[in-house]
Amino acid sequence: MARMPSADRRRQLTEAAIRAMTRDGVARTTTRSIAAEAGVSLSVVHYCFDSKQELLESVITAITGHYVTVVREAIRPRPTLRETVRAGFQAYWDHVVAHPGEHMLTYELTQYALRQPGFEHLARRQYELYSDTYTELIEQLRRTMGLDLRVPVPVLARYLAAMTDGLTVSFLVLGNATAPADVLDLITDHVAGLAGEEPGYRAGTGAVPAVTTA
Numbered sequence: 001m002a003r004m005p006s007a008d009r010r011r012q013l014t015e016a017a018i019r020a021m022t023r024d025g026v027a028r029t030t031t032r033s034i035a036a037e038a039g040v041s042l043s044v045v046h047y048c049f050d051s052k053q054e055l056l057e058s059v060i061t062a063i064t065g066h067y068v069t070v071v072r073e074a075i076r077p078r079p080t081l082r083e084t085v086r087a088g089f090q091a092y093w094d095h096v097v098a099h100p101g102e103h104m105l106t107y108e109l110t111q112y113a114l115r116q117p118g119f120e121h122l123a124r125r126q127y128e129l130y131s132d133t134y135t136e137l138i139e140q141l142r143r144t145m146g147l148d149l150r151v152p153v154p155v156l157a158r159y160l161a162a163m164t165d166g167l168t169v170s171f172l173v174l175g176n177a178t179a180p181a182d183v184l185d186l187i188t189d190h191v192a193g194l195a196g197e198e199p200g201y202r203a204g205t206g207a208v209p210a211v212t213t214a
Helices: 006-024 031-038 042-048 052-074 081-098 100-115 120-145 153-174 180-194
Strands: none
Touching: 006 031, 006 042, 006 052, 006 100, 031 042, 031 052, 052 081, 052 100, 052 120, 081 100, 081 120, 081 153, 081 180, 100 120, 100 153, 120 153, 153 180
């Protein structure tokens, strides 16, 4: 087995754990099966992670990082704040539709952590990470587009985390990938309105209607 830096090995094992847990479920995934998935010996897993809690936290962080990367790229400045925000939501949603098993795993991790004595902090950390992630993305918009919000950033971050969390689990249950488009348009309008931009919601189009004068 080729030697590699510890950080790279941890990333390798984390991605192997995500694949194994997505396929087999959290409860049925063992460190032995993760080692087999990564093509390493069991001792390597125990060397890189002191506990199962540490491994699960790494999995949660990695999954969040997967979609944050595409959203961060998507919210590069566009002609309007609404277009920019909507592009970010679309990037997130495209990731959900393309990787439903990975997103389903996040809910399984939450339930597993809440039911296992001593693991509860992982569920709290998971949802704190979601809010922290939205805080980071909002701050990116503040820097690049001069975003001036009417509500505190932490409040908006928690709101967006809750809304996208609910839409994601709804899709996983109902399986309609296009239904959330109108909801995402509405959330986008809300965010734009909180920054002082005129609302432009038009169901099913994502477009800002023209403004007419009398």
